Amino acid sequence: MTLSVTDLSIARGGVPVLQGLGFDLAPGQALVVRGPNGIGKTTLLRTIAGLQPPISGRIEGAEDCIAYAGHSDGIKPTLTVTENLTFWASVFGASGICPALDAFELNDLSDRHAGNLSAGQKRRLGLSRLLVTGRPIWVLDEPTVSLDVLAVALFADAVRAHLGRGGSALVATHIDLGLDADVLELGPYRAVPRAVDDFDGDFL
Numbered sequence: 001m002t003l004s005v006t007d008l009s010i011a012r013g014g015v016p017v018l019q020g021l022g023f024d025l026a027p028g029q030a031l032v033v034r035g036p037n038g039i040g041k042t043t044l045l046r047t048i049a050g051l052q053p054p055i056s057g058r059i060e061g062a063e064d065c066i067a068y069a070g071h072s073d074g075i076k077p078t079l080t081v082t083e084n085l086t087f088w089a090s091v092f093g094a095s096g097i098c099p100a101l102d103a104f105e106l107n108d109l110s111d112r113h114a115g116n117l118s119a120g121q122k123r124r125l126g127l128s129r130l131l132v133t134g135r136p137i138w139v140l141d142e143p144t145v146s147l148d149v150l151a152v153a154l155f156a157d158a159v160r161a162h163l164g165r166g167g168s169a170l171v172a173t174h175i176d177l178g179l180d181a182d183v184l185e186l187g188p189y190r191a192v193p194r195a196v197d198d199f200d201g202d203f204l
């Protein structure tokens, strides 16, 4: 399934941040979203994941196809690692959790309560959820935060394997993941602030 974004304009907190954005993300493709702090990477990914509406524009091919990993890991702290993955597998109808445990080297932690894991371990658990969703389009917001060098490599391997299976990935990151990826630079799409002259005199 190709994700197709056309003439997209988006806002955060009621303030336009990006406008006129368009791109396609095809099966097997990774697209790295780049831009300085505050330009709208998170806002773009939230919009594509369906967590907020755009101002205007079209997003096609996303419905029931997106697995989103945002800043929050979304883990259930009172459940063990295995119980968390089993819960998500049941939600998404996945047949097993072993590939997820293996890919993120979680087997030794499988009986630990998720709330007692370190930040990087929690992040590995949160990312492992991607593998039990069965969804083809991974939308990932700063996925490597808290990960050490080994875990970053595990994550990059998981993305490569996903692309090899015909999946795709849209990744906002400030680091080089070593992926064979295209780059979507958001600078040219920064929304133009309204000129002071555009405001009604009574408002000012």
Ligand SMILES: Nc1ncnc2c1ncn2[C@@H]1O[C@H](COP(=O)(O)OP(=O)(O)OP(=O)(O)O)[C@@H](O)[C@H]1O
Pocket: 012, 013, 014, 017, 035, 036, 037, 038, 039, 040, 041, 042, 043, 044
């Ligand atoms: N909850 C919010 N309410 C209002 N404005 C927000 C909110 N969250 C972010 N913003 C603003 O929206 C704009 C876009 O923020 P966003 O988080 O999408 O940027 P980003 O490119 O992901 O930044 P970073 O690289 O720092 O994570 C920024 O100006 C930010 O200050």
